[in-house]
Amino acid sequence: MGIVRLVCMIIFSLLISFLLSPSSAMDLPVTTSGIPRRSNEEVGFIFQTWMSKHGKTYTNALGDRERRFQNFKDNLRFIDQHNAKNLSYRLGLTQFADLTVQEYQDLFPGRPIQKQRPLRISRRYVPLAGDQLPESVDWRQQGAVSEIKDQGNCNSCWAFSAVAAVEGINKIVTGELISLSEQELVDCNVDNHGCNGGGLMDKAFQFLINNNGLDSELDYPYQAVQGYCSRKQSTSNKIITINSYEDVPANDEISLQKAVAHQPVSVGVDKKSQEFMLYKSGIFTGPCGTDLDHAVVIVGYGSENGQDYWIVRNSWGTVWGEAGYAKIARNFVNPTGLCGIAMVASYPIKSPTS
Known part of the structure; x- marks a missing residue:
């Protein structure tokens, strides 16, 4: 009996992995346009499996589950239609698959990033005659990028962007990769807006300078809500400082490329499209605008x-x-870059002695 149960569990696990994989749709019976034919029973099973994977529960009040299921079906249909086109990127069932596009946009509302920006433009990374930039760069391979983090339902993307850039330059300068505290920024960086309305990376960098550094994530862990500012001193967890910060000239992907060749760079993007909401793999080519909100x-x-x-x-x-x-597609036809990625770019500066 135990063996039969084990076999059933293995088969069920394989079926779940198959149905949730971005490529599985192409192996199902399809229409002449290449879009999978999905029965209501199949969609219901995929929905239930997705709910279990993401720990989703819904109340029966006011038809909440039915609305979520309808949103899920609409998004799954959109995914199938997109993937049937065989473009440069694929969509899949992300954690936002039970939301309408408007609900997804409302999750992280914020002030437009480009309208908050103070001017601190530098020509440090403006290309010069004779510059030969590497054909490719990946700071993950150099150990300068910490593990992926999750901001949750707190509108704190600005803190995660700034922290990742600081973690990167600290590794490049000192040889140590230390995961830093986004929560300290959320709680203590009063010039930004915590979880409520977003913030600006330059202001986060300035906070680090004024604050003489930032605590480690271990010492000041992330809570996904804005709390009381409680900056803890620790002898066991190092506090990372920076000397300054600068902005890449706007709408200049070549200068941005030179900057990225030297260090990770914080940027803003327009995340509002359904395609961005459901992005899974490949080179994203839009659609998206330039109203920077992430x-x-x-x-x-x-x-x-x-x-x-x-x-x-x-x-x-x-x-x-x-x-x-x-x-995300680079060297876009417009100088803003795709999704406005070249409009607001900044980076921290750290000397070996800081």
Whole structure:
């Protein structure tokens, strides 16, 4: 009896993995347009499996479960239709798959990033005659990027972007990768807006300077809510400082490339599209606008099949994108960059003695 139960559990586990994988749709019976034919029973099973994977529960009040199921069906249909086109990127069932696009946009409302920006433009990374930049860079391979983190329902992407950039430059300068505290920024950086309305990476960098550094994540762990500012001193967990920060000239992907060749760089993007909400893999080519409402960090760049891309580290956990990362098209036709990625870019500066 135990063996039969074990076999059944293995088969069930394999079926779940198959149905939730981005490629599984192409192996199902399809229409002439390449879109999978899904029965109501199959969609219901996929929904239940997705709920279990993400720990989702719904109340019976006011038809909450039925609304979520309808949103899920609509998103699954959108995913199937997109993936049938065989474009440069694929969509999948992210943690947002039970939301409408408007609900997804309302999760992280914030002040437009580009309208908050103080001017601190530097020509440090403006290309010069004779510059030869690497064809590809990936700071993950250099150990300068910590594990993917998850901001949860707190609108703290600005803190995660700034922290990742500081972690990166600290590793490059000192050889040590130390995971730092986003929560300290959320609680204590009063010039930004905690979980309520977003913030600006430059202001986070300035906080680090004024605060003589930032605590480790271990010493000041993330709570996904804004709390009382309680900066803890510790002899066992190092506190990382920076000397200054600068902004890359706006709308200049070549200068941005040179900056990324030297260190991870904080940027803003427009995340509002359904395609971004459900992105799973490949080189994202839009659609998206330039009304910047989300902060991420560029940790590298490269090219694939003739398409240049940025390697972008998000703060939505490992379920979204390529285990938490995205490839976003680089050298876009507009100077703003795709999704406005070249509009607001900044980086911390750290000397070996700081």
